[in-house]
Amino acid sequence: MQVKKITYLFFIIFIMSLHIKAQDTIKDKKAKVSLSKSVEKLERSIDTNDDFKTAKNYEELALVYQKKGDLAKAEEFYKKAETLYTKLKKVEDKTRVTRSIAQVQERQNKMVPAIQSYESAGRIADDEMSQRLNYNDANRLRNQSNPKAQSDYINSNIQLLEEKSKDKSVREFKKEAIKEEVANAYVKKAEADLSAAETEEAIESYKNALDYVKDDTEEAIKIKNKIAEVYKEENEYEKALTIQLNLLDEARKNKDFETEIKQLQEVAEIYFQFNQPEKGVQSLKESYTLATEKGNSKEVKNSLNQLVAYYKSKGNDKESVLLYDDFLTHFDEIVAADSSLIEDKVFQISEKKILQLEKEKALKDELISKKNRFNYFLIGSLALLFIFFALIVKALYAIKTKNKKIALQSLRREMNPHFIFNSLNSVNQFISENKELEANKYLSSYSHLMRNMMENSNKDFISISNELEQLKKYLALEHLRFQDQFEYQIRIDEQIDAEVTFIPNMILQPHLENAIWHGLRYKEGKGNLLLQFQLLPKKVQITIDDDGIGLTQSQALKTVNQKVHQSRGTTNTLERIKLLNELYKMNISFSITEKEAPETGTIVVITVPLLDKI
Template identity: 55%
Template sequence: MRSISYVFSLGLLLFLFPLEMKSQDTIPPKKQMLYESKTSKKAKELTTALDKNDEAQIAKNYEDLAKQFIDKGDNVKGELYLKRALLSYTKLKQNDDKARVSRNLAKIQESQKKFVEASGNYKEASEVAEDKKDEELNKNDFKRLNSSSNSEAQKGYLNSNIKILEKSDKKEELSDAYVQKAETSLKSNDTDDAIQSYNQALTFAKDKPSKVIEIKNKIATVYASKNEFDKAISINETILEEAQKSNDFETQIKQKQLLATIYFKKSEPEKAVTSLKEAYLLASKKGNTAEVKKSLSALLSYYKSQGNEKESIALYNDFFQNFDNIIQSDTTLIDAKSFQITEDKIKQLEKEKTLKDELITRKNSFNYMLIVAVFLLLIFFGFIAKALYAIKKKNKEIALQSLRREMNPHFIFNSLNSVNQFISQNKELEANKYLTNYSNLMRNMMENSNKDFVTLSNEIEQLKKYLDLEHLRFHDKFDFKIEVGETLDTDAVFVPNMIIQPHLENAIWHGLRYKETKGLLLLKFELKKDKIVAIIDDNGIGLTKSNELKTQNQKVHQSRGLTNTKERIELLNDLYKKEITFQIKEKELPQTGTVVEIIFPHINKML
């Protein structure tokens, strides 16, 4: 007995382990190539995507490959490739795809009773889902797994999902939800509710023949558990008949095996053995080694339990004689070997991709650091340029202030000479009046000494005080008038500080002073085409005759006065981007005198 059992066990070991090794050598090359192209299509598409490092295509191919394994019932590999797809979609930041794959991964993990991992993926799917209904579905499944001890609560979450799915018209998911509901009912031994839920699942799985068969077999299992064997057998026989009509040999084999299981439970071993033998013979004929193994193991187990060594040896001999034919006709082994080769290539390409990604990451990090360094360098140069510009501007402001102050010594010198002249002539009243006006003017000039621009009203006030002083001294030489255009608001517009005064001084000292008759000095302000025009008009002796009368010292001073004014205007234009212009013209005979025209932009705010 023990020796025979040992032979049986040895036979099974020979069947289970060296099988694939032998199959590799006995598969004809042409046949192997035919099946390889069919079963490895998705895998080869994945290798192409990996070779190109196309992340979007890689993610899609991982997902397609996972689906292929799940459809074949290989949930372990299905889970593996879904995880890889999830990583790629996460890297691509494609939340919609990420939510879908996370949900599918959670379902596969739940089917393998990996409830903690499944719960985490349902939660992840709910957090990244862009559709509110998808978010609610995943939240319900997360809560359902975390209330595993409460069947009623689980049914409540499933019913909520069913309502959502009915509105969304997602038939496949709706079918899965009813299956989950049935399995929840079975946990609480509510077989009637389970069968009802399975039947509802069937109505939404019509487009999936394999799904329909799976659900019907679950219903048959429930009936068998209730000892309603005839109903279970009827379901299996119906599936078997449909499989025979459509030449679905794999389903025929599995249904015969399931019938054998029911017959054993029903205590009808003869019928069970007959079904197992039929399954074994059909699997051998069609080269389905996995089902041959399953059927053979069940038969040998039964014969051993009955002590029927004769049947066991006969069955083993039959298997051994047909072993080579079974292996040669098993296309699944070809597929497995072909995929194994492709999978090795996938693993190699994945390693290469990881290295490429690391290199790209390092390169990007270096580029980022380089960009940051260049940016900081530009900022540094910007600060330097800004500092240089500020220094340059400050220098111009200092130069402008220096030029403005340069006008004061000559004016002070002339004013003091005038006071001295009044005193020497015993004109104390005139001297006092002059000093009073002079002090008022100097106070205004000091108050505005740091301002480049002042209001036109302020400037006119200063100029009037200056002209009043000069008129005190040369009252017999000239009179003056100041005219302002009606459209000018002198309190609202601004003009450069002390730009006009040097020209008034030149008109008095070099034109009107030498005139034999009393002259007239006209200072006029007008608004023309949004510009402020200042005109200084005198009827003195004119530029030509004035130059003839000047001493060498006076020539130098006048030249410096005009140069000072030009430099100040250039600096103001440069600093404030204004267009201030001036020109001096000598009047044509028979008239005498000069006309100075200074044009300012219309400025309505303080600079």
């Protein structure tokens, strides 16, 4: 019956071990943040879509897990932080987190990934010290079978870190991080020393590490326990016991009940090895009682298991049954007092919420990404349509401009046949009157004039000097022909630089021709023709002034064909001016007026904007 009862109780304990969550209270006095608070902060940052704060909170939560001993979770959250720092291009933060990933991977004995992470941190680091630290650690892991090489790489890191900690330009919070790194390096050195069976050196390395964690009680306790473990391995139980008892006293003074419970278990183990079982049992019972009072279910189980194991080894089932009875009696109290169970349950809910928020954020990001891709596609399509439309408009504008230039050229050439016809008539007249010398002279001047006109026929604008050269030859020809009918003058403002000032090509000749052929030619007596270039503000005014018979009388004398030609000559000028204004975005003006009685004649005024380049 007693055996059945014991079996039943063992079954209950087994079931409980599956359901009771392990408690590991966070005591990071430096961070002063609990698991639940870290989760709450993370929830807020994810909910507000603040990537930088989210990365910081992932890192903080990973550190909480790291101190709690849940290295897999720590690695998971460090990697999430690393992803966000990469996205945000935060090089320093990414370097730090990637190194943390390497460290938790190393503690999980995932050596190949740890080496890769250390090397990655070294590659992305933007300062020489971080590069060397990470590459040294990568090489240290590559030399696990060579403790001497490992120690060399660790010593190199210690030297780097200690030099940096003395740098006055380093900010205080960074100095704290450097101290942690130095302490970790000394712990690694101690482990390398132990691998080389150099116990004294290992203890010295642990003691050096203690110098850098004086303000971190939890880390100091861990290192002191490691020293005690070394002494136990060397069968120096008195030294190990001294360390554990000192830690126990400190825990009691500081009312650090969790540490007190654990140290009682450590002390009990030494007592058992030291052949003092009574003291060992007493320490375990104290540990069990305190754990029960404080609702620390994990340590209740640990203390209970160690006591039962001892009693079983001694064949004392009665004491085991009494312990289980006591445990069952206080079971409800333990569960009610164990805040870790509530915290773990809350965290499970929060973790699910975090996952849900992450999924929602990922979905939102995906929707935004799709929307952005659509917007980019739409913008790209519109841009292509705009470019296509612009090219069409440009092509149409080019065609329109080309057509205008063709029309302009056509209008210029339209004046030439009439001029050629009149000139050939003059040659014919000289020949019929047996004036061969005049005919030869006329033909020579005419050929030079035509050559100049042909050379400039494709130009919309020419310099005043070139235009004057042609007009002088033209007027000389007409004067040779009608020398008894008129005299002419050409005046140019001294302020005008005729070489670099431009006017429309072939726009004056038709009006000079009209003045001679339809005004001065029919005047009784000799008339006068004036061609004048005058500089006005930002423009040049060209005046053709004759004292011929005037527009009205000339119109009465003309044949129907002559009327059509004169009308076409004026229309041609107006059309050319309109095209020039459109093509070159300028304001050329044209006017023709008849002088009032008693004066006779016509005044043509053409105003051109001052041009020094075409």
